[in-house]
Amino acid sequence: MNTNFLVAINIMVMLVILFGLTLLKKRRLSFTIRVILALAIGIIFGTLLQLKYGASSDVVIQSNSWFSIIGTGYVRLLSMIVIPLIFISITSAIISQDSKKLGKMTALIIVILLITTAISAFIGASSANLFSLSAEGFQIGENEQNAAEKMQTRLDGFKEKTIQQQIIEIIPTNPFYSMTGQGSSATLSTVVFAAFLGMAAIGLRKSHAESAENFAKFIKVSHDIVMRMVTMILRLTPYGVLALMTKLVSTNSFSEISRLIKFVIESYAVLAAVFIIHLLILTIFGLNPITYIKKAATPLMFAFSSRSSAGTLPINVETQIEKLGVSQGHANLSASLGTSIGQNGCAGVYPAMLAVMIAPTVGINPLAPAFLIKLIIITTLSSFGIAGVGGGATFASLVVLPAMGLPVGLAGLLIAIEPLIDMARTMVNVSDSMLAGIISSKLMGELNIDVYNNKIKSEA
Numbered sequence: 001m002n003t004n005f006l007v008a009i010n011i012m013v014m015l016v017i018l019f020g021l022t023l024l025k026k027r028r029l030s031f032t033i034r035v036i037l038a039l040a041i042g043i044i045f046g047t048l049l050q051l052k053y054g055a056s057s058d059v060v061i062q063s064n065s066w067f068s069i070i071g072t073g074y075v076r077l078l079s080m081i082v083i084p085l086i087f088i089s090i091t092s093a094i095i096s097q098d099s100k101k102l103g104k105m106t107a108l109i110i111v112i113l114l115i116t117t118a119i120s121a122f123i124g125a126s127s128a129n130l131f132s133l134s135a136e137g138f139q140i141g142e143n144e145q146n147a148a149e150k151m152q153t154r155l156d157g158f159k160e161k162t163i164q165q166q167i168i169e170i171i172p173t174n175p176f177y178s179m180t181g182q183g184s185s186a187t188l189s190t191v192v193f194a195a196f197l198g199m200a201a202i203g204l205r206k207s208h209a210e211s212a213e214n215f216a217k218f219i220k221v222s223h224d225i226v227m228r229m230v231t232m233i234l235r236l237t238p239y240g241v242l243a244l245m246t247k248l249v250s251t252n253s254f255s256e257i258s259r260l261i262k263f264v265i266e267s268y269a270v271l272a273a274v275f276i277i278h279l280l281i282l283t284i285f286g287l288n289p290i291t292y293i294k295k296a297a298t299p300l301m302f303a304f305s306s307r308s309s310a311g312t313l314p315i316n317v318e319t320q321i322e323k324l325g326v327s328q329g330h331a332n333l334s335a336s337l338g339t340s341i342g343q344n345g346c347a348g349v350y351p352a353m354l355a356v357m358i359a360p361t362v363g364i365n366p367l368a369p370a371f372l373i374k375l376i377i378i379t380t381l382s383s384f385g386i387a388g389v390g391g392g393a394t395f396a397s398l399v400v401l402p403a404m405g406l407p408v409g410l411a412g413l414l415i416a417i418e419p420l421i422d423m424a425r426t427m428v429n430v431s432d433s434m435l436a437g438i439i440s441s442k443l444m445g446e447l448n449i450d451v452y453n454n455k456i457k458s459e460a
Contacts, residue, residue: 003058010049010063014246017041018070021238031237032297038238039301042245049250060250067243074240077233078311083179084226085314086187086336087194092223093329094198095216101444102329108440109334113342114380116281116432120274120348121379125372127270128356187310187340191333230314237302237315244305252420264420270353271424274344278428278435285442291453295323296434303430307422309346310339312430320437325451330441338433345425345432346393347383351400352376358406371404378403393425 024034053059094102170188172178178189201219204212279289299315306312313335320331342348355375359366366372382400401407441447 003062006053006059007062007066010059011066013045014063014067014070014243017045017242018239021242025238032294032301034238035241035298035301038242039245039305042242042305043249045242046246046249046251049246050254055251055253064247064251067247070239071243071247074233074236074243075306075308075311077236078306078308078314081226081229081233082310082313083186083190085230085317086190086332087179088219088223088226089317089328089332090191090194090336091198091201092219093332094195095201095219096329105329105440105444106333106337108443109330109337109436110341112436112439113334113338113432114383116278116344116435117342117348117383118376118380119277120344120428120432121352121376122372123273123277124270124349124352125356125366125375127266127273128353129367131266187336191336227318230318234315234318237298241302241305248305248423267349267353267421268424270349271345271428274349274428275431278431281435281439285439287438287442287452292324292438295319295452296431299430299434300427304423304427307426309343309426309429309433312426313339316430316434320434323451324434324438325448326437326441327446327448330437330444330446334433334437334440338429338436342380342383342432342436343396343425343429345428346422347396348379349428350393350421350425351379351382351396354397355379355401355404355406358401359404362406364405375400375404393422 021034021038024037049060049063170192172189172193175189175193178186178193180186201212201215204215279292282289282292296319299312299319302315303309303312316335316338317331320326320335321328326334352375356366359371364371379396379400382396382403438447438452
């Protein structure tokens with residue numbers, strides 16, 4: 001049958017599903033439920049496409065090129081709003097925040113992010129030992145070999161920069177360039193510039209009170225406009241999730257995944273354990289974890305389907321403020337810093353598991369206490385600056401493995417299943433950033449408990 005005809009049929013099916021989701025919205029079905037339904041339907045539709053035509057068939061490739069108008073288009077809209085949201089939100093938060101509290105808030109959020117990363121690294125390393133995972137059992141194919149060579153090349157480029165240089169690069173020489181989103185430190189550079197701008201505005205209050213007041217009004221208006229744009233984009237979430245999941249499932253070969261299915265299952269088990277730790281932490285601080293799951297479902301599901309912590313940032317901020325009762329300053333700072341610091345899944349669990357798997361291949365005992373302690377410390381400290389987009393875990397492994405005296409090339413063994421595991425890792429990353437916002441806000445007495453415990457109101 002003609003390829004174009006089959007592609008047209010698939011497009012029609014997608015349009016029918018999109019129309020169905022629109023009808024569910026008109027019937028006022030919960031936004032969260034619509035997102036979860038879109039996720040499930042995308043998995044089913046993607047599976048059917050792969051079973052019918054094959055992951056690498058022209059029909060699937062051409063169909064997904066059309067589906068990408070929705071999926072990739074939605075991600076691009078989110079990416080479009082990320083930097084403006086970070087810049088305006090951080091500036092607004094600092095202007096409205098007591099300068100004495102600002103340092104404490106920032107320190108608390110970073111400490112929480114790093115502590116949970118250390119816990120994640122411990123769980124990842126311990127689980128890899130428990131499951132007896134080892135890279136010795138994997139076979140290297142052409143794809144894996146190519147991936148290993150690319151990773152080695154990337155590492156060589158990374159080694160050219162000292163730790164001091166990497167820290168210095170967070171300070172932007174051209175803030176407007178950083179605000180274009182270019183470079184691995186773009187997010188943190190934008191945060192730094194926004195923080196300086198906010199502190200400068202605070203400093204004007206005594207000498208130029210009128211200017212400070214006018215600037216504050218301008219930032220407030222800008223914040224309202226940006227948040228309105230965020231709301232407009234978030235209404236498209238169910239449609240974006242549907243297209244993203246359809247493409248992800250239909251293009252990842254089942255045969256490739258089946259070769260490493262044991263590692264996939266065990267990775268999900270470890271990430272689930274880390275998520276449970278998040279829930280336990282909430283419980284320790286007197287917060288209902290079930291309420292958190294219900295209210296955080298939308299950003300977590302989007303993180304799962306998009307594999308982008310940075311792309312999830314607008315939904316993350318909105319959820320913390322509107323549904324979880326987190327103060328604006330804590331929500332904006334935790335979500336922004338969480339895209340680059342202390343990502344539990346990508347920068348905690350994954351490098352630690354990989355190190356334990358690779359260690360036996362070079363004659364290192366992964367059960368040795370000295371090895372595990374060193375691994376946890378290095379993994380935690382290396383979690384600074386991990387890019388909040390797909391591939392952040394690979395970057396984290398490029399930092400951790402050489403520091404542990406391990407070859408990075410073997411990480412290419414897992415290239416076939418990277419997207420599948422990255423979904424759960426990103427979801428855990430986003431959960432951790434929300435956890436940091438909630439707990440820091442609670443510790444400083446700024447968490448609105450009534451909002452956190454209230455039932456979810458009617459959503460977009």
